[in-house]
Amino acid sequence: MDTDLSSQDRKDLDKFIKFFALKTVQVIVQARLGEKICTRSSSSPTGSDWFNLAIKDIPEVTHEAKKALAGQLPAVGRSMCVEISLKTSEGDSMELEIWCLEMNEKCDKEIKVSYTVYNRLSLLLKSLLAITRVTPAYRLSRKQGHEYVILYRIYFGEVQLSGLGEGFQTVRVGTVGTPVGTITLSCAYRINLAFMSTRQFERTPPIMGIIIDHFVDRPYPSSSPMHPCNYRAGEDNGAVYPSVEDSQEVCTTSFSTSPPSQCVFTVTKTHFQTPPPVVTDTLKVPVMGLAFSHQLSSSRLSYQPAALGVGSADMGYPVLFAGGLNAAHPHQLLGPGKEGGVPPVPSQPAHGTQADQERMCTPLDGVHYSAATPSSSEDTETVSNSSEGKCGSPHDLLETIFIRKVGAFVNKPINQVTMANLDIPFAMFAPKNVELEDNDPMVNPPDSPETESPLQGSLHSEGSSGSSTGNTHDDFVMIDFKPAFSKDDILPMDLGTFYREFQNPPQLSSLSIDIGAQSMAEDLDSLPEKLAVHEKNVKEFDAFVETLQ
Amino acid sequence: MVGPGWTRRRAPPGAAPTMNCRAEVLEVSVEGRQVEEAMLAVLHTVLLHRSTGKFHYKKEGTYSIGTVGTQDVDCDFIDFAYVRVSSEELDRALRKAVGEFKDALRSSGSDGMGQISLEFYQKKKSRWPFSDECIPWELWTIKVNVVNLANEQERQICREKVGEKLCEKIINIVEVMNRHEYLPKMPTQSEVDNVFDTSLKDVQPYLYKISYQITDSLGTSVTTTMRRLIKDTLAL
Numbered sequence: 001m002d003t004d005l006s007s008q009d010r011k012d013l014d015k016f017i018k019f020f021a022l023k024t025v026q027v028i029v030q031a032r033l034g035e036k037i038c039t040r041s042s043s044s045p046t047g048s049d050w051f052n053l054a055i056k057d058i059p060e061v062t063h064e065a066k067k068a069l070a071g072q073l074p075a076v077g078r079s080m081c082v083e084i085s086l087k088t089s090e091g092d093s094m095e096l097e098i099w100c101l102e103m104n105e106k107c108d109k110e111i112k113v114s115y116t117v118y119n120r121l122s123l124l125l126k127s128l129l130a131i132t133r134v135t136p137a138y139r140l141s142r143k144q145g146h147e148y149v150i151l152y153r154i155y156f157g158e159v160q161l162s163g164l165g166e167g168f169q170t171v172r173v174g175t176v177g178t179p180v181g182t183i184t185l186s187c188a189y190r191i192n193l194a195f196m197s198t199r200q201f202e203r204t205p206p207i208m209g210i211i212i213d214h215f216v217d218r219p220y221p222s223s224s225p226m227h228p229c230n231y232r233a234g235e236d237n238g239a240v241y242p243s244v245e246d247s248q249e250v251c252t253t254s255f256s257t258s259p260p261s262q263c264v265f266t267v268t269k270t271h272f273q274t275p276p277p278v279v280t281d282t283l284k285v286p287v288m289g290l291a292f293s294h295q296l297s298s299s300r301l302s303y304q305p306a307a308l309g310v311g312s313a314d315m316g317y318p319v320l321f322a323g324g325l326n327a328a329h330p331h332q333l334l335g336p337g338k339e340g341g342v343p344p345v346p347s348q349p350a351h352g353t354q355a356d357q358e359r360m361c362t363p364l365d366g367v368h369y370s371a372a373t374p375s376s377s378e379d380t381e382t383v384s385n386s387s388e389g390k391c392g393s394p395h396d397l398l399e400t401i402f403i404r405k406v407g408a409f410v411n412k413p414i415n416q417v418t419m420a421n422l423d424i425p426f427a428m429f430a431p432k433n434v435e436l437e438d439n440d441p442m443v444n445p446p447d448s449p450e451t452e453s454p455l456q457g458s459l460h461s462e463g464s465s466g467s468s469t470g471n472t473h474d475d476f477v478m479i480d481f482k483p484a485f486s487k488d489d490i491l492p493m494d495l496g497t498f499y500r501e502f503q504n505p506p507q508l509s510s511l512s513i514d515i516g517a518q519s520m521a522e523d524l525d526s527l528p529e530k531l532a533v534h535e536k537n538v539k540e541f542d543a544f545v546e547t548l549q
Numbered sequence: 550m551v552g553p554g555w556t557r558r559r560a561p562p563g564a565a566p567t568m569n570c571r572a573e574v575l576e577v578s579v580e581g582r583q584v585e586e587a588m589l590a591v592l593h594t595v596l597l598h599r600s601t602g603k604f605h606y607k608k609e610g611t612y613s614i615g616t617v618g619t620q621d622v623d624c625d626f627i628d629f630a631y632v633r634v635s636s637e638e639l640d641r642a643l644r645k646a647v648g649e650f651k652d653a654l655r656s657s658g659s660d661g662m663g664q665i666s667l668e669f670y671q672k673k674k675s676r677w678p679f680s681d682e683c684i685p686w687e688l689w690t691i692k693v694n695v696v697n698l699a700n701e702q703e704r705q706i707c708r709e710k711v712g713e714k715l716c717e718k719i720i721n722i723v724e725v726m727n728r729h730e731y732l733p734k735m736p737t738q739s740e741v742d743n744v745f746d747t748s749l750k751d752v753q754p755y756l757y758k759i760s761y762q763i764t765d766s767l768g769t770s771v772t773t774t775m776r777r778l779i780k781d782t783l784a785l
Binding site for chain 2: 036037038039040041042043044045046049052053054115120122123124126127129130131133134135138139142171172173174175176
């Protein structure tokens with residue numbers, strides 16, 4: 001009954017629920033970006049951090065969420081759902097999780113809106129942060145990029161769990177009672193992928209055989225577009241996503257009497273004629289490139305935005321996956337080199353546009369795959385932005401696939417897959433050898449300083465060499481033994497060859513049993529004779545000893 | 550092969566230190582080198598839920614709350630990742646306690662069994678000459694059993710298994726947190742130090758203390774042994 005709730009309370013409650021829904025989506029999508037998230041605590045309240053938690057707002061995600069909500073709030077029968085799915089390089093997709101924010105009729109009239117409800121919503125968001133790292137999709141999303149990407153889709157209305165396969169499990173993140181109903185946040189996740197996440201996607205080649213079983217014919221194909229869980233350009237070229245702070249929408253920290261201040265986290269412009277300043281230390285602003293450079297069209301990047309509108313399954317992805325390219329998520333938090341794998345600076349000059357100087361010079365942290373990761377990341381974005389701009393993609397754009405970064409969690413590089421054995425599409429783009437990389441202008445752009453970190457090199461080489469965990473699996477086939485830091489083209493004998501040759505040196509002759517046994521036997525036999533001889537010559541020996549004294 | 554077992558059971562009311570203290574017990578079997586990370590994962594998850602931003606009191610009795618940042622932590626010896634509060638001071642404090650616990654486990658010569666407890670308490674000021682009372686309102690106990698593994702394959706399986714069990718533990722912790730049971734009332738400015746630990750500069754957890762016990766091979770904890778000794782001595 002609304003009469004029990006003052007109008008101010010009602011307004012506050014609606015605002016809380018709305019922003020809670022937006023923040024929930026942010027947390028979920030950011031948790032599936034494939035990277036470690038890091039935000040700073042701040043002791044002085046800025047007035048812009050909803051629920052007193054530092055959760056960045058990715059403008060596109062906010063935009064999508066607002067679009068899905070269309071001004072409504074979760075209510076009975078109208079839930080907000082975030083669907084997380086996986087899409088492979090072959091175009092097969094599979095739903096992994098559905099996160100549901102629901103409202104039911106059970107009201108708690110006694111509860112205080114501005115105080116208890118707010119704090120409990122904050123607690124619920126913390127629980128969501130914890131739970132998003134715990135479902136199987138998290139580990140999958142940390143390894144995405146090479147063979148698959150993780151996509152998200154937001155919809156509002158009835159929850160659709162049919163795509164999760166049989167035996168899916170649910171976990172409840174939490175509930176918060178309010179005077180107008182009880183908010184429930186839960187997740188239903190597919191479990192029969194859990195095995196695959198640790199085995200199949202890392203090592204064994206035929207992904208196709210598995211995914212086809214799970215191919216889901218989406219019942220609502222165009223209800224809302226899937227989005228990759230990373231940066232994507234806006235559908236409308238030049239759309240400026242409003243940052244969170246409409247004048248009425250800034251959150252006030254609890255009980256504060258100070259006026260709300262501007263949100264500091266969002267960089268919202270997607271219209272990139274001039275590079276907007278980087279707002280925080282960690283957000284990177286995507287730059288709109290005007291054209292593909294020829295390098296982009298090489299094996300690595302093949303963003304084909306025009307084709308995306310057609311909806312063909314072959315669009316957009318392909319090379320990304322096989323090539324193991326990763327795009328920087330521009331809103332990603334980039335830990336300072338923690339994630340290793342510093343790629344060389346991409347050669348952006350071909351783009352000609354206002355390359356953000358900062359981006360060009362700073363290595364992209366967090367990119368692991370040496371397989372042409374570096375420039376590809378920025379290139380993809382620029383490409384995507386430009387192409388988005390150019391073709392004005394139709395609204396029913398199904399996917400815009402971007403290259404994913406591989407996060408620090410990766411310790412089993414995916415390119416152990418024996419591409420040579422596969423008859424997969426785009427196999428020509430599959431990472432083959434280190435040599436290919438050396439010639440690849442994306443990896444070693446001509447004019448850039450050599451900033452490849454040894455970590456990157458070692459990670460790649462390790463990828464093709466036997467890893468410590470590979471030994472335990474029979475289906476792992478080693479193509480070529482390439483130990484870390486080895487280079488074929490410099491020395492005739494590299495470390496690997498050296499290692500192999502000297503790993504099994506011939507046995508010392510004195511240690512070989514046969515010879516030893518024989519001589520030992522002979523020695524034993526000849527001992528008595530020798531003793532007899534010595535006894536005869538005792539006097540000579542004594543005389544000799546005396547001469548020495 | 551290790552069979553890490555995690556169970557969570559509520560301590561019976563009589564066993565709780567005080568009547569109103571909520572007690573949760575988690576049990577875990579891990580390999581020696583996983584002890585630290587497993588403990589930190591659980592403790593950080595609990596403290597994530599039990600920390601707020603710094604309070605800034607203003608006139609008229611209102612206050613504003615600072616912002617809590619979070620960060621992902623990957624474990625090196627367990628296939629697991631967790632979220633912790635972005636506070637280096639808090640992390641250091643927890644690491645110190647867990648490090649001591651780990652050393653005590655190792656050097657105790659016991660079978661590698663012990664438990665570490667995280668207790669949230671409130672201070673109640675008493676008149677002189679009585680010292681302040683510490684009244685616990687929530688107690689988390691993690692029982693640890695250290696196993697020794699024979700080879701690398703077992704270790705690899707242990708990595709994954711413990712990772713899965715930790716996931717279950719996080720879900721259990723969140724479930725408890727979600728019950729919205731007793732929490733101390735938000736204090737006034739004068740009372741804030743009785744409820745919160747205000748010594749950190751970026752976040753403000755509820756007042757907590759960490760203690761541990763090592764179980765000797767007889768299965769009795771060291772503290773009970775000491776108590777028995779003293780009783781026996783006094784009885785003479």
